[in-house]
Amino acid sequence: MDKKQWNFSAWYLILAMLATWVFNDFVYKPFIIRETEVGYNVFLQNLNEHKIDKVILNGDRIVYILKATEAQKETVANVVTVNDPDLIERLIAAGVDFSAQAPTKSLLSTLLGWILPLLPLLLIWYFIFNRMGGGGPNAMSLGKSKAHEIQGEMIGIKFSDVGGVGEAETELKEIIEYLKDPEKFSKMGARLPKGVLLAGSPGTGKTLLAKATAGEAGVPFFFLTGSSFVEMFVGVGAARVRDLFEQAQKKSPCIIFIDEIDAIGQARTSVGRIGGNSEQENTLNQLLAEMDGFQANSGVVIMAATNRPEILDPALIRPGRFDRQIQITLPTEPGRLEILKIHTRSMSLGNDVNLERLAKITAGFSGAELANIANEAALLAIRREAKTISMDDFDLAIERVVAGLQRKTPLSDDIRTKVAYHEVGHALTAYYLAGTDPVHKISIIPTAKGALGYTMQMPEEDRYLIGENELKARMAVMLGGRAAELIIFQEGSTGAANDLERATEMARRMVTEFGMSPKLGPVRYAHAAGAYLRSGISGREDLGPATIAQIDEEIHRLLEEAQNTAREILTHHLAVLHEVAKFLKEQEVISGDQLSRIISAMPNQVS
Numbered sequence: 298m299d300k301k302q303w304n305f306s307a308w309y310l311i312l313a314m315l316a317t318w319v320f321n322d323f324v325y326k327p328f329i330i331r332e333t334e335v336g337y338n339v340f341l342q343n344l345n346e347h348k349i350d351k352v353i354l355n356g357d358r359i360v361y362i363l364k365a366t367e368a369q370k371e372t373v374a375n376v377v378t379v380n381d382p383d384l385i386e387r388l389i390a391a392g393v394d395f396s397a398q399a400p401t402k403s404l405l406s407t408l409l410g411w412i413l414p415l416l417p418l419l420l421i422w423y424f425i426f427n428r429m430g431g432g433g434p435n436a437m438s439l440g441k442s443k444a445h446e447i448q449g450e451m452i453g454i455k456f457s458d459v460g461g462v463g464e465a466e467t468e469l470k471e472i473i474e475y476l477k478d479p480e481k482f483s484k485m486g487a488r489l490p491k492g493v494l495l496a497g498s499p500g501t502g503k504t505l506l507a508k509a510t511a512g513e514a515g516v517p518f519f520f521l522t523g524s525s526f527v528e529m530f531v532g533v534g535a536a537r538v539r540d541l542f543e544q545a546q547k548k549s550p551c552i553i554f555i556d557e558i559d560a561i562g563q564a565r566t567s568v569g570r571i572g573g574n575s576e577q578e579n580t581l582n583q584l585l586a587e588m589d590g591f592q593a594n595s596g597v598v599i600m601a602a603t604n605r606p607e608i609l610d611p612a613l614i615r616p617g618r619f620d621r622q623i624q625i626t627l628p629t630e631p632g633r634l635e636i637l638k639i640h641t642r643s644m645s646l647g648n649d650v651n652l653e654r655l656a657k658i659t660a661g662f663s664g665a666e667l668a669n670i671a672n673e674a675a676l677l678a679i680r681r682e683a684k685t686i687s688m689d690d691f692d693l694a695i696e697r698v699v700a701g702l703q704r705k706t707p708l709s710d711d712i713r714t715k716v717a718y719h720e721v722g723h724a725l726t727a728y729y730l731a732g733t734d735p736v737h738k739i740s741i742i743p744t745a746k747g748a749l750g751y752t753m754q755m756p757e758e759d760r761y762l763i764g765e766n767e768l769k770a771r772m773a774v775m776l777g778g779r780a781a782e783l784i785i786f787q788e789g790s791t792g793a794a795n796d797l798e799r800a801t802e803m804a805r806r807m808v809t810e811f812g813m814s815p816k817l818g819p820v821r822y823a824h825a826a827g828a829y830l831r832s833g834i835s836g837r838e839d840l841g842p843a844t845i846a847q848i849d850e851e852i853h854r855l856l857e858e859a860q861n862t863a864r865e866i867l868t869h870h871l872a873v874l875h876e877v878a879k880f881l882k883e884q885e886v887i888s889g890d891q892l893s894r895i896i897s898a899m900p901n902q903v904s
């Protein structure tokens with residue numbers, strides 16, 4: 298960025314600050330007398346009952362003024378925060394006045410007319426500097442830690458806001474005790490782990506749990522992500538680490554939370570490039586030095602989260618560093634129920650809503666996905682203009698979360714035929730093959746995530762242990778789509794790429810991790826397993842070429858077998874394949890029950 302642009306940006310900053318000030322002090326404040334936070338459902342209720350006089354959209358906040366009534370003469374503003382894509386439509390439908398304009402036509406409202414258009418520019422400006430190092434227009438502050446923007450935030454989240462992580466909670470209790478009174482611990486000569494690593498799949502609530510720990514202990518929380526350390530300027534990452542620890546010491550007792558620590562803490566040897574990524578390495582070294590440097594009882598606890606603990610540099614998990622690991626697993630059924638309860642706490646649920654049943658059918662869902670379901674269900678109810686959320690809303694919400702939002706894009710007839718056969722191929726393989734989850738739904742409505750169709754199976758229970766035959770059956774179902782294409786069109790298509798990826802991954806694990814290849818025996822070929830996770834360049838070198846060839850051969854055999862299984866089933870039930878595909882093409886969506894009905898209505902078809 299050259300000097301001219303700097304000046305230019307500075308001007309925007311000044312203008313924008315002026316605009317904010319004018320807006321806040323002269324338009325917003327005098328206009329609003331009392332402000333209360335309300336839920337989105339209250340807002341919609343008010344909207345539906347035509348009680349709203351004016352709506353001001355302010356970022357993701359909605360401030361709205363209620364009409365004065367007999368009972369209530371003063372102006373009351375309610376505030377909600379929400380992310381609802383249909384908001385504008387809804388406001389137009391309700392016919393309320395919504396804008397960011399002042400109530401009276403004044404000089405100020407005219408001013409606003411040209412100040413508001415500047416906001417996007419301000420955002421771009423802010424974004425650029427944030428990426429460059431977060432300080433603002435001062436180049437000297439580039440090395441300053443991003444953590445200082447948060448200034449060790451006080452967190453209101455408690456353990457009661459986190460569900461299904463009972464064991465992790467117990468392990469964190471001690472940390473909380475310590476943070477509440479570090480001196481007591483040092484007097485007794487007790488030492489606590491400096492670092493706690495939370496490991497688990499995405500969306501299982503690691504960040505939430507770290508926040509709850511800070512909230513329970515009532516100490517400041519410094520949050521930052523690993524990737525924000527590794528910036529475009531050499532040397533910035535290390536400087537940030539230094540700065541962060543300096544600030545945290547000042548605020549002690551406190552918690553530093555580093556999300557995605559793998560971005561800085563990846564094993565130095567696995568970078569796979571000559572010389573490695575020296576910026577990342579410097580940052581990591583600085584982090585290790587800081588962790589070694591500060592006293593065990595300084596009152597600063599460092600928590601970090603990762604989805605992939607296995608790729609972390611061993612130096613990070615040595616004693617005196619992240620020496621305590623807590624595994625956060627996907628929630629089990631009671632855990633899912635707890636999480637659903639937490640996220641529906643402030644919602645008005647219909648009488649037919651059965652959270653127990655929802656918890657049962659959402660095996661494999663993460664906390665974040667469950668939260669998402671609750672939110673989707675609420676939005677669906679709002680869209681129907683209902684007062685309460687029904688079980689149907691939840692059912693549809695689950696489908697949406699699984700499949701991504703439904704979107705209508707016109708596709709050619711040929712493609713739709715292909716997609717229909719492909720999906721029915723999956724579904725029928727699952728239908729006729731023992732040991733597979735029942736088909737819940739088949740759809741050829743393209744999803745927002747880019748899939749042209751999908752077949753959904755619903756497990757009937759949590760699976761902790763899966764047998765070899767079950768794995769083979771699952772692989773056959775994955776390859777069933779492609780098998781159908783081969784039978785009907787005599788050629789495969791790109792649509793099966795994702796299926797192949799998943800099936801290959803499964804076959805690879807069967808051979809290298811689960812000892813399910815008679816040829817290779819009950820041996821774990823750990824490096825062969827890791828090779829795919831890492832750069833792909835190294836990792837397999839300690840296996841002989843003959844072993845590698847055998848592994849590949851066995852993977853190939855398993856996949857070939859699975860595809861043949863699917864082909865046989867589909868060839869044997871060719872009439873059903875045609876019938877269901879035809880039906881699916883017309884209807885676009887078939888439920889599991891409908892599928893059974895179509896099949897049993899056909900002559901000579903006993904499942």
Ligand SMILES: Nc1ncnc2c1ncn2[C@@H]1O[C@H](COP(=O)(O)OP(=O)(O)OP(=O)(O)O)[C@@H](O)[C@H]1O
Binds near residue numbers: 462639664668
């Ligand atoms: N166990 C849980 N209890 C309640 N809510 C949860 C739980 N897990 C996740 N959530 C919801 O999902 C959101 C995202 O979770 P969070 O960011 O803590 O997950 P994460 O494990 O840190 O994910 P990532 O690995 O993607 O960073 C939370 O803000 C919360 O609303």
Ligand SMILES: [Zn+2]
Binds near residue numbers: 719775778779
């Ligand atoms: Zn497929």
